[in-house]
Amino acid sequence: MEIKNDKKKIKVNLDGPYTVSGLIPLFDQIMVPDEEGLSTSWKIGKKYPIKQEYELCRCGQSKDMPFCDLTHNEIFFDGTETASRKPFIEQIEPETVGPELVMTDVVALCADARFCDRAGGAWDNTRASNNPEAKKIAIQEVYDCPAGRLVMHDKNGKLLEPKFPPSLGLVVDPVKKVDGPIWVRGGIPIEAADGSIYEIRNRVTLCRCGKSSNKPFCDGKHEDGS
Ligand code: FES
Structure with a gap:
């Protein structure tokens, strides 16, 4: 981006x-x-x-x-x-792939803000993203991650990112x-x-x-x- x-x-x-x-x-x-x-x-x-x-x-x-x-x-x-000076994409650990969403993660950037843990957690909600409510929560959990540790794409590879x-x-x-x-x-x-x-x-x-x-x-x- x-x-x-x-x-x-x-x-x-x-x-x-x-x-x-x-x-x-x-x-x-x-x-x-x-x-x-x-x-x-x-x-x-x-x-x-x-x-x-x-x-x-x-x-x-x-x-x-x-x-x-x-x-x-x-x-x-x-x-x-x-x-690390590597771009985010080169630091990604295994992705979490769900039916509608793909979540990428760089643990080293975690600021422990704990937005990703609510309502079952961003990982499970991503895996369950064919459920509209789980999908909505997963996206919001990523949007609220201040550190940019978690980044979300839709199943077509489109980046989902809040506008700040x-x-x-x-x-x-x-x-x-x-x-x-x-x-x-x-x-x-x-x-x-x-x-x-x-x-x-x-x-x-x-x-x-x-x-x-x-x-x-x-x-x-x-x-x-x-
Ligand atoms: S007083 Fe903390 S950086 Fe200057």
Whole structure:
């Protein structure tokens, strides 16, 4: 999929913050759980003033969250980028094939948002996608996956993807009582510290706790506590 936002960009700074440029909206994005703690929907929380450029903390230690206050220098933050540079399609693990839908999966990108577990789970719902209700739930479970770990196609190979305007959501997980990653939506280019551009995608999550083993992307480590 090709998505262009020429002036919008997120720059990953060496052992430092993300520099966000291009008037990209920023707001808290809260996970709404069911009684089992499985995520069912998203709701928008605090909205931050839209600025031409701002710096978001990547080390997890700022006292001015979500913004960088230079604490990364005091703690000698190691923000080394370790994520694969391969495109998503080259990292896919075995696909889940159903009668109407095919779901692809790259586990390394999981941000543990748990939208894929409700109502039997995205895998079983994909396998049962000749049932209209299961099909609808499977697609929504994939659409709600902030990390873009899960990607859905129909049986003809057509990509099914939500339409997102470029924006950043600061994930809040009220069940685990932690702040999650930065949900990057709408194909905003992400530039590595070395100047290369990661594959441009509609949905990805960036680490903002500093603990991911798959930097700059989230791998769910924010749940580990400090
Ligand atoms: S990256 Fe600067 S304070 Fe966290």
